[in-house]
Each structure stands twice: as structure tokens, then as C-alpha cells.
Amino acid sequence: MNDTARMVGLLRRLRTETNGAVVEAMEQRGVHYPLSYGVAAHTIKKIAGEYGTDHSLALLLFSQQVRELKLAALYIADPARLSAGIMEQWTHGMTPELADHAAAVLFCRVDHVTETALEWTGGDDRELQSMALLMLGRAATGPDSRTLPDSALETIGRRAVALVAKTPDDMRLSQAATFFLARLARRGEAQRDLARALAGTLEETPGAGPEHLRSEIGWQTEYL
Numbered sequence: 001m002n003d004t005a006r007m008v009g010l011l012r013r014l015r016t017e018t019n020g021a022v023v024e025a026m027e028q029r030g031v032h033y034p035l036s037y038g039v040a041a042h043t044i045k046k047i048a049g050e051y052g053t054d055h056s057l058a059l060l061l062f063s064q065q066v067r068e069l070k071l072a073a074l075y076i077a078d079p080a081r082l083s084a085g086i087m088e089q090w091t092h093g094m095t096p097e098l099a100d101h102a103a104a105v106l107f108c109r110v111d112h113v114t115e116t117a118l119e120w121t122g123g124d125d126r127e128l129q130s131m132a133l134l135m136l137g138r139a140a141t142g143p144d145s146r147t148l149p150d151s152a153l154e155t156i157g158r159r160a161v162a163l164v165a166k167t168p169d170d171m172r173l174s175q176a177a178t179f180f181l182a183r184l185a186r187r188g189e190a191q192r193d194l195a196r197a198l199a200g201t202l203e204e205t206p207g208a209g210p211e212h213l214r215s216e217i218g219w220q221t222e223y224l
Contacts, residue, residue, distance in 0.1 A: 003057045007069065010051065010061070014068045017043050031095055034065035041101065044068055048075035055081045062090055067098075074101050079109040084116045091131050096172065099131055107131065108138035114152050121159045126167070130176040133160055137180035140187060150187075154194060157184055161198045161213070168207025178216045185221045192224050 001009075015037055022038030048071075051057065058077035061069040087107055094102065107113065113135060120132035136156055140148060160177035167173055185195035199217035202210040 003054075003060045006051070006054075006057055007060055007064070010047070010072060011066070011069060013047055014039050014044065014072070017047075026097075031097060033067040033095065036067035039068045041071060041097075044071045045075055045105075048072040051076050053078045059086075070098055071101060074098075074106045077106055079106055080111065082106065082110050084110075084112060084119070087116065087131075088120075088128060091127055094127070094131075099127075099134060103131060103134035104138050107135035108142055113139045114148055117156055118152060121156055121163070126170060126173055129163055130173050132156070133173075133176035133180040137176075137183035140180070140183045145187070150191070153184055153187075153191070157181060157194060157198050161201055164209045164213055165202060165205045168205060168209045170209055171212065174209030174212050178213045181213070181217050182220045185217070185224055192221050196221050 017037070017039040019038035019040065022040070023036050024038075026033075026036065026038070051072075054076050055078040058073040061073035061076065064070065087110070090102065091099070110116070117132040117136040120128035123129070133156070136148075136153070139145060140153060157180065160180050164170075164174050164177050181195040181198060185192040195217055199214050202214055
């Protein structure tokens with residue numbers, strides 16, 4: 001069975017889980033997909049898991065303009081074969097839902113996660129900057145977290161607060177930076193102090209983004 005036939009079979013299964021109420025709720029929140037059946041993410045994960053790792057199928061799935069197929073692709077793709085170029089291509093135009101899932105289940109598992117995050121945070125693309133912070137935040141406390149160099153994580157942390165200061169009204173970027181610093185703080189006492197210190201550099205920076213980051217890091221690190 002070729003990839004197209006497998007995709008059609010997968011979509012047929014997913015459509016049996018259609019939930020119009022979920023689609024309506026997403027639309028009301030301003031989350032728009034060209035086509036969505038409102039299937040719950042945990043259901044997509046379960047069904048996609050039956051297909052194992054199939055990178056060519058994942059590439060085909062993500063190229064479709066269907067929410068459920070894009071999410072399924074994240075569980076089927078092989079992180080060992082996911083280049084930075086494909087990751088960048090997939091990132092553009094992602095909804096927050098897709099971005100969160102991509103960072104959590106796939107992008108954080110690539111071997112080049114640190115190098116890619118350094119490249120993306122050093123550029124000017126806000127989508128890539130936010131994704132870099134999300135995926136490296138996941139990796140920072142993941143199964144292979146101890147292989148990540150502390151020096152690179154500190155560099156990313158400093159870039160994160162600088163980006164929030166530069167674009168204080170970009171809440172998506174602020175949320176991603178907050179997530180990264182909170183995950184960084186979990187790595188140890190020195191990292192917790194670093195996260196607090198970095199958040200403190202925004203004390204005099206006006207805007208919703210800096211205020212969000214300061215407040216969240218303040219209380220989240222209090223209980224570590």
C-alpha cells in the first residue's frame with residue numbers, strides 16, 4: 001500500500017471521530033484551519049501511533065491542509081530524519097496548537113535541537129524564534145536533557161528576554177520565552193537563579209509581554 005492510500009485510510013478513520021463542537025469552539029477562539037474535523041488530540045495520537053514511524057508518510061500528511069493530518073504527521077515523523085530545513089518549512093503558518101504539539105512531540109527530539117534553536121533565535125523571524133524557545137524548553141527537561149550544553153541554554157535565555165523587550169506586545173513570543181525560562185529553571189539551583197535574574201532585567205520594560213514573563217517566572221520559580 002502506497003503513502004497516498006495509507007493517508008486516505010488514516011483520514012477515513014479520523015473522520016469517524018468528527019466533533020463539530022470542537023471545530024466551532026476553535027473558530028470562536030480565532031483558531032482557523034482550511035479543514036478541521038475537530039478530532040481530539042489524544043485520539044489523533046492514538047490512531048497515528050498505530051502507523052509507527054513512517055517518515056515519507058509524515059511528509060505527505062503534513063503537506064495537506066487538514067488539521068488532523070498535520071497533527072498525525074507529528075507523531076509519525078522520524079526525528080532522526082527531520083532536517084532543520086523541513087522544520088523551518090513546517091513552522092511557517094502553524095497555528096499555536098500545531099506549534100505546541102510540534103515542539104512537544106517532535107522538534108524537541110531532533111539531534112540538532114540546540115544548534116537549530118541558536119540559529120532561529122539569532123534571526124528575525126518571530127515564528128521561528130517562538131518555536132525555538134518552545135522546542136528547546138521541552139528538550140531542556142526531556143530524557144536527553146543532560147546532553148544539552150548549559151552555555152547554549154544561557155545564551156538562548158538571554159536572547160529570550162531581549163526578544164521580549166524588543167517586541168513587548170507580542171504575547172505569543174512572551175509565552176514561549178516564559179515557557180523556556182520556566183523549563184530552564186527546573187534544571188537546578190543555578191539555572192533557577194539565572195531564570196529569575198533574566199526575568200528581573202525586564203523590571204523597567206513596559207508592555208504586556210514583559211509583565212507576563214516577570215509575573216510567571218516569579219511565581220513558578222518560587223516553588224522549585
